[in-house]
Amino acid sequence: MNILELSATQIAKKIAAGETSSAEVTEFFLQRIESIDSQVAAYTSVNASALEQARAVDEKIQAGELSSPLAGVPVAIKDVLCTPDMPTTCGSQMLKKFEAPYTATSVHKLLGAGMIVLGKTNMDEFAMGGSTETSVFGATRNPWDLNLTAGGSSGGSAAALAAGLAPITIGSDTGGSVRQPAAFCGVCGLKPTYGRISRYGLVAFASSLDQVGCFAHHVEDLAALMELISGHDPRDSTSLNAEVPEFSKAIDESLAGLKVGIIREHIENSALDSEILGAVEKARASLQELGAEIVEVKLPHTEYSVPAYYVVAPCEASGNLSRYDGVHYGYRQLGESGADASSAPLDRMIAASRSEGFGAEVKRRIMLGTFALSSGYYDAYYKKALRVRRLIAEDYKSAFEKVDLLLGPTTPTLPYGLGEKLDDPVQMYLGDLFTVGANLAGLPGLSIPAGFAANGLPLAVQLQGPALGEGKLMAAASKLQGAGFFAPKIASV
Amino acid sequence: MTEKLPYEIVVGLEVHVQLGTTTKLFCNCSTEFGAPPNTQVCPVCLGHPGALPVMNEKAVELAIQTGLALNCDIASFTKWDRKNYFYPDLPKGYQISQFDQPICGPGYLDFEDPESPGDMLRVRLIRAHLEEDAGKSMHDEAAGKADSKIDLNRTGTPLLEIVSEPDIKSAAAARAYLTELRLLLTYLGVSDCNMQEGSLRADANVNLHIDQDGEKIATPIVEVKNLNSFRAVERALAYEVQRQWDDWQRTGKTIQDAPKRTFGWDDAKGVTIPQREKEDSADYRYFPDPDLVPLRISSEQIEAAKSMLGESPQAIRSRLQEAQGLKPYDADVIVSQGRGVVEYFDQVVASGGDPKRASSWVQQEVLRVLNEQGQDISQVAVGPERLAELIAAIDSGELDTSKGKEVFQYLLDNVEASVQQAKDALGIKAVDQGELESLCRELLGENQKVVDQFKDGNTKALGALIGAAKKKNPNADPRQVREICQRIIEQEL
Amino acid sequence: MALSKHDVAGVAHLARLQFAESELDQFTDQLGKIVSFVEKLNEVETDGIEPMSHPLDVETVVRADSLQSSLGREQALQNAPNADGEFFLVPPVLG
Numbered sequence A: 001m002n003i004l005e006l007s008a009t010q011i012a013k014k015i016a017a018g019e020t021s022s023a024e025v026t027e028f029f030l031q032r033i034e035s036i037d038s039q040v041a042a043y044t045s046v047n048a049s050a051l052e053q054a055r056a057v058d059e060k061i062q063a064g065e066l067s068s069p070l071a072g073v074p075v076a077i078k079d080v081l082c083t084p085d086m087p088t089t090c091g092s093q094m095l096k097k098f099e100a101p102y103t104a105t106s107v108h109k110l111l112g113a114g115m116i117v118l119g120k121t122n123m124d125e126f127a128m129g130g131s132t133e134t135s136v137f138g139a140t141r142n143p144w145d146l147n148l149t150a151g152g153s154s155g156g157s158a159a160a161l162a163a164g165l166a167p168i169t170i171g172s173d174t175g176g177s178v179r180q181p182a183a184f185c186g187v188c189g190l191k192p193t194y195g196r197i198s199r200y201g202l203v204a205f206a207s208s209l210d211q212v213g214c215f216a217h218h219v220e221d222l223a224a225l226m227e228l229i230s231g232h233d234p235r236d237s238t239s240l241n242a243e244v245p246e247f248s249k250a251i252d253e254s255l256a257g258l259k260v261g262i263i264r265e266h267i268e269n270s271a272l273d274s275e276i277l278g279a280v281e282k283a284r285a286s287l288q289e290l291g292a293e294i295v296e297v298k299l300p301h302t303e304y305s306v307p308a309y310y311v312v313a314p315c316e317a318s319g320n321l322s323r324y325d326g327v328h329y330g331y332r333q334l335g336e337s338g339a340d341a342s343s344a345p346l347d348r349m350i351a352a353s354r355s356e357g358f359g360a361e362v363k364r365r366i367m368l369g370t371f372a373l374s375s376g377y378y379d380a381y382y383k384k385a386l387r388v389r390r391l392i393a394e395d396y397k398s399a400f401e402k403v404d405l406l407l408g409p410t411t412p413t414l415p416y417g418l419g420e421k422l423d424d425p426v427q428m429y430l431g432d433l434f435t436v437g438a439n440l441a442g443l444p445g446l447s448i449p450a451g452f453a454a455n456g457l458p459l460a461v462q463l464q465g466p467a468l469g470e471g472k473l474m475a476a477a478s479k480l481q482g483a484g485f486f487a488p489k490i491a492s493v
Numbered sequence B: 001m002t003e004k005l006p007y008e009i010v011v012g013l014e015v016h017v018q019l020g021t022t023t024k025l026f027c028n029c030s031t032e033f034g035a036p037p038n039t040q041v042c043p044v045c046l047g048h049p050g051a052l053p054v055m056n057e058k059a060v061e062l063a064i065q066t067g068l069a070l071n072c073d074i075a076s077f078t079k080w081d082r083k084n085y086f087y088p089d090l091p092k093g094y095q096i097s098q099f100d101q102p103i104c105g106p107g108y109l110d111f112e113d114p115e116s117p118g119d120m121l122r123v124r125l126i127r128a129h130l131e132e133d134a135g136k137s138m139h140d141e142a143a144g145k146a147d148s149k150i151d152l153n154r155t156g157t158p159l160l161e162i163v164s165e166p167d168i169k170s171a172a173a174a175r176a177y178l179t180e181l182r183l184l185l186t187y188l189g190v191s192d193c194n195m196q197e198g199s200l201r202a203d204a205n206v207n208l209h210i211d212q213d214g215e216k217i218a219t220p221i222v223e224v225k226n227l228n229s230f231r232a233v234e235r236a237l238a239y240e241v242q243r244q245w246d247d248w249q250r251t252g253k254t255i256q257d258a259p260k261r262t263f264g265w266d267d268a269k270g271v272t273i274p275q276r277e278k279e280d281s282a283d284y285r286y287f288p289d290p291d292l293v294p295l296r297i298s299s300e301q302i303e304a305a306k307s308m309l310g311e312s313p314q315a316i317r318s319r320l321q322e323a324q325g326l327k328p329y330d331a332d333v334i335v336s337q338g339r340g341v342v343e344y345f346d347q348v349v350a351s352g353g354d355p356k357r358a359s360s361w362v363q364q365e366v367l368r369v370l371n372e373q374g375q376d377i378s379q380v381a382v383g384p385e386r387l388a389e390l391i392a393a394i395d396s397g398e399l400d401t402s403k404g405k406e407v408f409q410y411l412l413d414n415v416e417a418s419v420q421q422a423k424d425a426l427g428i429k430a431v432d433q434g435e436l437e438s439l440c441r442e443l444l445g446e447n448q449k450v451v452d453q454f455k456d457g458n459t460k461a462l463g464a465l466i467g468a469a470k471k472k473n474p475n476a477d478p479r480q481v482r483e484i485c486q487r488i489i490e491q492e493l
Numbered sequence C: 001m002a003l004s005k006h007d008v009a010g011v012a013h014l015a016r017l018q019f020a021e022s023e024l025d026q027f028t029d030q031l032g033k034i035v036s037f038v039e040k041l042n043e044v045e046t047d048g049i050e051p052m053s054h055p056l057d058v059e060t061v062v063r064a065d066s067l068q069s070s071l072g073r074e075q076a077l078q079n080a081p082n083a084d085g086e087f088f089l090v091p092p093v094l095g
Ligand SMILES: [Mg+2]
Pocket: B131, B161
């Protein structure tokens, strides 16, 4: 039995059937992490008690006290979700030693279902970035070419999956942070409807855009995980009070009569790589063969989505990151009296702790948000961006009056070299061109592998759906996955 | 003001009232005062990464009730905003407050003019909004060199900030306004208004309008903070008014020449001192809190709150004067004792006690007992029905006032006893006319001197007989003894 | 709009960030570029468009006023950079 060839749900079935055990599977992945992760750098920390917890779960399963579609399956979790046993660092100096005294609702749910946390995965600092290079733990590498970026900000979760260092992983998506690394690493990445999964315990970057997301090789695994961690949470005022459908059943629904819109502004965009455009065309053809009707739709404000996003997200971030002041937790640096002799020791401490505790990109976004909210600029930048945000949401609304799903690219380009865009923020930001819309509108988006480019790098396409449309998204994705070149593949590192 | 001042005092008050909820505004921690430091805290009120606020419905109810009692418009739609500033007792780096859509709109509070009893003053209210309290910082006041200590128990406690127009024209009026406000809030039961425990805190915005040959000149506005007793408010304002007047005469600085400044009141020294300005207080960068959703208030909710209000102190004052014929002073003494004493008084009257007598018995005997025994009105052994019975006995001449007080004391010590039983126990019985008649003849016989003096027109002389009569028969009613003796002398001797 | 070094220094103070001279030059340059990039929004006609601060129209989420156990003090102070077992400790507020 080659565990790497099994889907997460298949692993769970074999554990339930006694053909293998959670301990055996967990040990298998721990050993792979041990031997391979030094090259990929997908993990920030490994759960020292994973094996012990796996054995405990095995006992429960054998005693018939525990049965869930993913019971006993190991999972890796982005280091932005609060977990027991391990620090929650957000890839930042600021939280390098932070041990959360509570567990995120989503993590709590999957632990309750008998999943085993292998470890925490690397990310851009505070999820701000598209290349998992700004982490205090260093850059995560793309398993398909170790000199390239794995994407970001959930690069660690995507790379861990692609390199076979975990059978299923969890990330977060604020502007494409699940879908873009999924595309770069050749795995499936789902960003659910805003409010579908509780944000309680998800360290906030931009509260009105953040959403927990799932990575898997197989769409059936996404469906199983979604069923597990979705649902209303009284601890999160912004979590949706909608019942959770049986996604595992939903994915079997036929695509006959499904109306899929191709986003004109996406496929005609000059920045779009031709091979990625080719992948979208292939996806269109396959969907047609599967019985879907394809029409062209417009999202007229597409070109304004990135500028709107890079006002709204930094504004919320500037507030969310004010809590990191070296007072109650996190990094503290007293600062020299020389720095600003006039100021009080307290003020020096706060400024020094923040200036040393945060990296350049985080500081850039805090500065940008602070500026856009400051008196005199609030209306011109923040309010303006929120108005454009509504227009973008209305574009989606009218599109989904005509079609059930939207098809387009996930990213404009293939994975690029490490360090390539670090010094050019605006270029980096433009990489989110096709993903930020779903966050601004609060809608679900799913990136699925679409074969490989001539240079051997993964290609991907993105499906987007209406609010709470994850079922349809995953149904279409699983059918596409059935069609030849979308088959899952693990990078050999 | 007796003598005409060369300036008009202009004061607006911002009052922070701690609402009487069991738990904090956005988490389930206790709001109990006086717990050991940092024992009533959780990830939410500690501002931990990933923790999220959820609104306490009770705080909203209490805010609506208060708003209605203050004649405010209640918003049908309100929202939460972040007020951003850095301070160690503000763990998130922002305070959740309400900026442009407060829960309570304009209103007013009427109260008696302390400088001309009988006349009413009206202070208009701009707004009242909900917000979370900060924690407590304890500084090394002496040297200022040691570390400051931070206790976050109070962090997140619900406050209602009631902001008045600058309608207050004297220190005495400010005190009277606060006194009436506190009385109203305690009648509503929305807050214990304990100033020692910080449940009611006032900040005053003060300046002067100086008449200079016809034109009005305003002095720079000063906000005086930490006024934590009514006496402090009165003293601080008196001091600050004089300080501004002197300052104006010395410097001639007007509101155009200086921005608003913050002063603290040093109660020991009896002076206002310029405070270290809260950094950037000019730019709080308010924006809607994306972790909280807006709040809609239905007309049903407002009606429900209205039905909870009960009779206001001012309404009760007028009722006691108009319906019961009490003097304004007496009505006010009873009302300022709180709703319990008012209800006690009402029951005495309802049980047949004469209102005026009831008023004086409540003010003298009942309040004496409350003070002496530190009791609550509900605990007083002599219930309203008993007191009514006692008052009736006095009205009918069965008892004189001094005997009445003996009976009252007896009833205090013997909860079950009726007035009759008390009288029996104390050996108080009405003396019949014949008995009294012969007693008086006996006395007059023994005191020829008194008789002569009386005949010479010294009516007071009879006083000497009263004491003697009491010796012979403790139950002899002095009034009757006097009448009978007088009759006998005039008619027979 | 063009951001001056002075503007950026002011924003840095609001955000409680401090930069070395050279960093400040770099941030002034980068922020300037980003700001002019987002000013593309001015091309969009937004008169009468309601600002959208929430992706969903959920309203009025409340909880009952019922007590739940808080963290113990030990846990509350466990991550504190400096504490005395009772209080969080910070350097003096006064200069
Ligand atoms: Mg306030």
